[in-house]
Amino acid sequence: MDIETLTLLGDSVRSWCEDNASLLGKMEHKQPSNELLNQLYGTFNSLGILSILGEQETHHEIEALAEVATQLAYHSPSIAVMVVQQNMAAWLFTEAGKSAPEGWISLPVYDAASEWRFQINHRYNQGQLSLDGRWSSLPLLNVATHALLPIAAKEGRDFQLILLPLTQNERGLSVSAPAVTLGLRACPTADLQFAQYDVKQEHILLSGEKARACTELLWSHAETCMMAIRAGIAKASYRTARDYAAQRYQGGKIIIEHSLIRKMLADFYRETCAMDESWRMMAQGLQSDQPLRHGQVGVALKSGDLLPWLTSDGIQILGGVGYMEDYIQERRFRDAKQCEFLLGHPHARTLNLWHHESE
Amino acid sequence: MQSIAINECPPLAEPTAKIAELSFLERYPELAFYLQKDPALGRKMEAHYRRVEQFCRYHLAPHVLDIDLKLRDDPHYVPHELLKKACDYRLFSMMFPASVGGAGEHVISAFMTYEMIASHCVGVANLLGVSGLALACVLASFDPRAISKVARLIVDNEKKGIPTFLSTCVTEPGAGSDAEDADEFTHAQLRTTAKRVPGGYRLNGNKVFISNGALAALHVVVAYDADGAHRPEDLLLFLVARGSEGLSVPRNEKKMGQKVCPASEVVFEDVFVPDEMVCRTGDKGSYFAYTGIANVLGLTRAGVGAFATGVTENAYRTALQFVRSNDFLGQPMEQQQWVRIELANLARRAQVARATYVSALLAVCAKGLANPITRVPDWGVANWALTQPGIANVRDSLLDSSIAEKLFKRIAATQTTSERDTVTAYGDVAKVSCSELAMENCQRAISLMGKGGFRHENGAEKLLRDVKLLQIYEGTNQVNMLDFVKRRLPRQFSNADTLV
Structure with missing residues (x-):
């Protein structure tokens, strides 16, 4: 994807967000209805941003998706997560040589590849894969038509990527009520409960070592998009703090005239620039068939660590106003912390x- | 496309791991040194500690998350049952001397109470503690008549099971943290004024973010004398009763956390305040403006330190509970060495926070605003007699007299500038350090808990929403540090007053 197309894509998403700012704000305040989420699916699908990775996952497409994600995150990080998740699903369908079903698909984006094998118990009963246990905090589970889960063996290399249709009266499968969460409230999560659930053969989308490798590779590359989301939140929080400080008085002068505040803003800006540049450099340096380098993973983890502190400063500069729900700073602080757990x-x-390094 | 209804599974069972609470001297071993000299006080404090522990265990802790959820849907919800229980445990009158009908607990005990309640829900601690801020303002006026008026209201209502809240109306749309700094106060754009009229004053102005504004039976209002020149000595302090004509509370703010303690806008439109509800703050209010505010902040910032310590402890306990009930990468979390070190660090920060606020509290008791309260003698059985109708009238007449006022002001005058600066600087440090430690603990507890950390039912996400406010109220941490610079560093700089 060339730079002009990328810019055009970013601009059109930004423009859509600005036109729909009120809707996005409302969604983040109160958990949106399934109807509204389904409407959004239709809108984003027609905009073509739910299948950027659908054709193939190259570093160009990752870069484009990350650009979309950072623009969306500036206004609504929840929706950015939803769009990235759907793209991840679209790419897995492409890998499987199948077309994706219509509607939202739930993926365990709060779980790392190293955690997959500990989420639920699975065993084979006369060759039949059977699942038990509870997979918690799956985004969009209550509205999704399907859940796409990587089932990995606790020991050995056995791996299946299963596509579960979330239909009524499916024996051994149930979904919890949406969880009340700290942030990303427009992208609600819920738990999927298995009770001796037998996986039908047609539900296995991919299996084997190659399937594991490509799913893990996707999780690795998606770090770039999650970093872009974090950068979008940081930028939004910084700009709100800067604009507020430039307009309001404190101690007899405009807030920004206090050197303490200027230094806080300067530090905030430095970190925001670094976060924004990090994902862009990472996206440009991606190799389609290679996971992120260790240094890149380190940078991604660092961005997750840093963001809650940055957005905390974003509230601090506004003082009491920043703590109120009428201003968006408090939401960014909550979202930032939850974004620490993406992937x-x-x-x-x-x-x-470290485990890979020590090997 | 239609939404799909599928089988619904129940919520997760609550964790069964029980956390052993600390005993009184395990929590405050440094107090053992002081209490050796006064074993009776030690026994009284410990008994009070146990009562508060019981209140928290049986009446507060089981309901904290439910109350928070209710407030998410309805910002006007008030947990009446809980507050009625707080009356039974005499948590509203705990700081008032028994001779005026209060529970007669030591100031240190009151702070321990706030810490313990905050270790379950800092919003509830704030709900009760905000009245302490208002009381401190009244106390700083050294007007015994006003103090006894407030005390009587709270004590009498508590006996009837009616929870009584006070609010402190300082902040305005153009005056935030600067209005909570003794020296910056003159720069704050306070626009609320009081015009002298026959028999009292007429108040006009808008106050915002007023904690307990919607619940308060009595508002303690700071306003400038309309006939003055907006100098510190023109500041006046008023007691305005709920229901006064012209007083309104148009809305409650929607806060990120500490939702149980409402922050409201309070509007005064030509509110008449009779002379007996005006705190006598000395010559044109100068005592309150120049020394009173600093003294109030020394006390209340130590109080925020106590709140923050409670949150720091809660973060530790919440993480511990989670760790004892969950696995990490296939192994029980509690059996992993690094997890135990993380927990140890959470506990360590709670201990550091406690030591920090207790040192500020001891300074306040020795040389600050709490000093006069700690000097009120406990007359034992005579306390009962002093609260009986006939004798109580004599007592109140004495408190209303100018002799009492002179005596109170003489006590106030014994404090030196250096002592005041030291006490207030300790308050600054307690507020900033404890709230930072609390924030660090909440962030780290959630990180340790992973995706369990951001779910409401595990308690940690509420802590993070609550804790942020501790870095903002009673002056932002930045304003506190600037105050600290002024009180502790002026001798190090030749031009300390010309900061840009």
Whole structure:
């Protein structure tokens, strides 16, 4: 994807967000209805941003998706996560040589590849794959038509990517009520409960070592998009803080005239620039058949660590106003913390990174 | 495309791991040194500690998350049952001397109470503690008549099971953290004014983000004398009763956290305040403006330190509960060495926070605003007699007299500038350090818990929403540090007052 197309894509998403700012704000305040989420699916599908990775996953497409994600995250990080998740699903369908079903697909984007094998119990009963346990915090589960789950063996290399249709009266399969969460409230999560659930053969989308490798590769490359989401949140929080400080008075002068505040904003801006540049450099340096380099994973983890502190400063500069729901700073702080867990537990990923290094 | 209804599974079972609470001296071992000299006080404090522990365990902890959820849907919800129980446990009058009908607990005990309640829900601690801020403002006026008026209202209502809240109306749309700084106060754009009229004053102005504004029976209002020149000595302090004509609370703010303690806009439109509801703040209010605010902040910022310590402890306990009930990469979390070190660090920060606020509290008791309260003698059985109708009238007449006022002001005058600066600087440090430690603990607890950390039912996400406010109220941490610079560093700089 050339730079002009990328810019055009970014501009059109930004323009859509600005036109729909009120809707996005409402969605983030109160959990949106399934009807509204389905309408959004239709809108985004027609805009073509749900299948950017659908054709093939190259570094150009990742870059384009990350650009879309950062623009969306500036206005609504939840929707950015939904769009990235759907693209990840679209790419897995392409890998399987199948067309994706219509509607949202739920993927375990809060779990790292190293955590997949500990989510639920699975066993074979006369060659039949049977699942037990509870897979928690799956985004969009209550509205999705399907869940796409990587089922990995606790020991050995056995791997299946299964596509579960979320239909009524499916024996052994149930979904919890949406969880009340800290942030990303427009992208609700729920738990999927298995009770001796037998996976039908036609539900296995991909299996084997190659399937595992390509799914893990997708999770690795998706780090770029999650970083882009974090950068979008940081930029939004920084700009709100800067604009507020430039307009309001404190201690007899405009807030931004206090050197303490200027220094806080300067530090904030430095980190925001670094976060934005990091995902762009990472996207440009991706190799289609290789996972992220260790240094890149380190940068991604660092961005997850840093963002909650940056957005905390974003509130601090506004003072009491920043704590109120009428201003968006408090939401960015909540979203930022939840974004720390995108693509898995940060401690699990850190240990996994070191594990590969020590090997 | 239609939404699909599928089988619904129940929520997860609550974790069964029980957390052993700390005993009184395990939590405050440093107090053992002081209490050796006064064992009776030690026994009283410990008994109070146990009562508050019981209140938290049976009446607060089981309902905290439900209350938070209700407030998400309805910002006007008030947990009446809980507040009625707080009356039974005498949490509203705990700081008032028994001789005026209060529970007669030591100031240190009151702070421990706030810490313990905050270790379950800092919003509830704030709900009760905000009244303490208002009381501190009244106390700083050193007007015994006003103090006894407030005390009587709270004590009498508590006996009837009616929870009584106070609010402190300082912040305005153009005056935020600067209005919570003793020296910056003059720069704050406070527009609320009081015009002298026969028999009292007429108040006009808008106050915002007023904690307990919607619940308060009595508002403690800071306003400038309309006939003055907006100098510190023109500041006046008023007690305005709920229901006063012209007083309105048009809305409650929607806050990220601490939702149980409503923050409201409070509007005064030509509100008449009779002379007996005006705090006598000395010559044109100068005592309150120049020393009173600093003294109030020394006390209340230490109080925020106590709140923050409670949150720091809660973050540790919440993570511990989660760790004891969950696996990490296929192994029980509690059996992993690095997890135990993370937990140890959470506990360590709670201990550091406690030591920090207790040191500020001891300074306030020794040389600050709490000093006069700690000097009120406990007359034992005579306390009962002093609260009986006939004798109580004599007592109140004495408190209303100018003799009492002179005595109170003499006590106030014994404080030196250096002592005041030290006490307030300790308050600054307690507020900033404890709230930072609390924030660090909440962030780290959630990170440790992974995706379980951002779910409401596990408690940690509420902590993160709640904790942020501790870095904002009572002056942002930045304003606190600037105050600290002024009180502790002026001797190090030749031009400390010319900061840009």
